[in-house]
Amino acid sequence: MPLAVAEPLGHNEEVQKFIAEMVERHGFEAGKLQSLFKQAKLRKDIIKAISRPAEGKPWHQYRPIFVTAKRIAGGVEFYEAFSAVLDRAEKTYGVPAEVIAAIIGVETRYGKQTGSYRVLDSLGTLAFAYPKRSKFFRSELEQYLLLTREERVDPLSVKGSYAGAMGKAQFIASSYRHYAVDFDNDGRRDLWNNTVDAIGSVANYLKVHGWQAGQVVTVKAEVAGDGYKKIVAQGIKPTRDLVDLEANGVSWDAALPRDHLAALIELENRSGFEYWLGLNNFYVITRYNHSELYAMAVYQLSRGIREAVNENSHFSTL
The missing domain is CATH 1.10.8.350 (Bacterial muramidase)
Structure with missing residues (x-):
């Protein structure tokens, strides 16, 4: 009709x-x-x-919607206004305060929209x-x-x-x-x-939905050969062990426990692709919105908020 x-x-x-x-x-x-x-x-x-939906865009168009200096600044304001509540939530549930803030920031500009x-x-x-x-x-x-x-x-x-x-x-x-x-x-x-x-x-x-306190969310990766392509095609659920990833041409610099499972996340830039290991907590963020673009935007916004909050704290003690 x-x-x-x-x-x-x-x-x-x-x-x-x-x-x-x-x-x-x-x-x-x-x-x-x-x-x-x-x-x-x-x-x-x-x-x-x-x-x-915005999630149909490539990463290089999606990221500038959510990971901006303005939204990071808004996250710092939100963090400072509700720091006691965010800290209590982190202690209660094990989820970092900046991740909580970033989700609310991506979803509604910290409750404003x-x-x-x-x-x-x-x-x-x-x-x-x-x-x-x-x-x-x-x-x-x-x-x-x-x-x-x-x-x-x-x-x-x-x-x-x-x-x-x-x-x-x-x-x-x-x-x-x-x-x-x-x-x-x-x-x-x-x-x-x-x-x-x-x-x-x-x-x-x-x-x-399975958040593990203190665990890494995602780390940048490099790829070589063609073996990695079948891993990307398997989606965002972390099902491959690190030895298997290495055997298929995937490498990374960060130190990770060998028993971790990961997905290989492929994000489209203007001139090619970038690759990340999507670990358990990355996958948990996608339970909020079933998109690797969404999870990466939340992660990168959360890092921006945490770095800015730490910098403000540093200057306030000088």
Whole structure:
């Protein structure tokens, strides 16, 4: 069905089936859901946006979006404003403060840009008018309605990304329900307005997904011959041991424990490619966004923030 720029969602036959499922599975009131979906809109611009994500760009175009002097400076400000909370999150979950800050920096410019799409419109459009991923977004719409009921929030009031990610940490609804934490102990998990909860929730998410405290994220590598190509083709999950990598023409300068597993990450520059070993913690970052470009941007931004914070600390002691 061709979409207008925006059209009512409530008349869609699949929406009616979804409403019946929500009533049967979760005890929602049919009348309230009917009223809710009459106010929701199918939006063509959401389909366009999800069809051209930034992660489709080559590295040399993607990096300047997120790893900039301005965003590093914003990260330093964020770090200094919430240093006690970031330090507590690092002690609690083992995730470095600068990595937590960098994720929030990449996602929302440290909480300043949390999205302008009504989440109900985003999830409704993608659940019922984007067949490629309708099953996933239908599930997220279910999770969103459960979340807003649990948190006592009006589902029409929440705004987020075109894909339905919400709040300072840009959690999708299922992640919010499973991984958000009440890090300031005020009785509510509020990622929409509460930076403390956002910091704790990012750290908890990474910890649950396998972050290993004190371990290296990634190291620069060099390649020779053709053997490395099959390793790149295997993707971002770290499955190759270091001896195997060396046997296939991959080398690096950093000292790494021999029992580490790695992926070989290939990033496209203007004049060729650069290569990195993607270790466990690099892969964990991709559980937040399933892209090696995203993980590398977070890593490099985090290094920029840490170096700037350390430099500021050095000068403050002179």
